[in-house]
Amino acid sequence: VQIVYEDESWFSPLKVPRLRAFSRQGNPQRIPARRRFKKGDPRSLVVYGALRLSDRSVDVWRSDGYPNSTRTRAFLHHLLRGATRAGKRWLVVIWDNASFHVSKIQKKWMRRYNRWARKHGRTRIVPYQLPTASPWLNPIEPHWLHCKRAVYAVDHIPTIEEIRHAVDDYFDRWPSHVSGWAMS
Known part of the structure; x- marks a missing residue:
């Protein structure tokens, strides 16, 4: 049995989180203007993470866009491949009640996948709602807080490419396994 805590977060130059900064009295901090985007440019990056209970490592998967059922399912496939390679019969996914976790589409896919996995001797998935x-x-939630602090700065609005590199750098500093890159 492999047990993981799953969560996701998204990053965008359009939606910068609240940040704190200090400045000299009479010289207030200046916030830069937002960037203009060209048509077709990605405007956000979704990062999925799964904290493995066994070794406290974080498996990370990224995609352009926002979290949804399709991207969540792709991340679950990524986790299932790893659990199958490790010889695990069950993957227990502990996650929140986000709409794309509890959607009818997701539940139907999990039922169908588990029937197929049982028939073919593959790793099955067991979702557990917090x-x-x-x-x-x-326990993966604090990673998103610290990662966003590492990505964003008061005096600079990052591009999507800078966000990708900053997310990679953040998770490279932790004993984690950064893998999986999806473009949508």
Whole structure:
């Protein structure tokens, strides 16, 4: 059995989180103007993470865009491949009640996948929903807070490419396994 705590976060130059900064009295901090985007440029990056309970490592998967059922399913496939390679029969995914986790499409896919996996001797998935509005129960949550602090700065609005590199740098500093890159 492999147990993981799953969560996701998204990053965008359009939506910078609240940041703190100090400046000299009478010389206030200046916030740069937002960037203009060309048509077709990615405007956000979604980062999925799974903290493995066994070794506390974080498996990370990224894609352009926002979290949704399709991207969540792609990340679950990524986790299932790793669990199958490790010889695990079950993958227990502990996650919050985001709409794309509890959607009918997701539940239907999991039922169908588990029937197929049982028939073919592959790793099966068991979702476990955390109570609503309880991020403190998911130990991967602090990673997103610290990662966003590492990505964003008061005096600079990063591009999507800079965000990708900063996210990679953040997770490279942790004992984690950064893998999987999807472009949508």
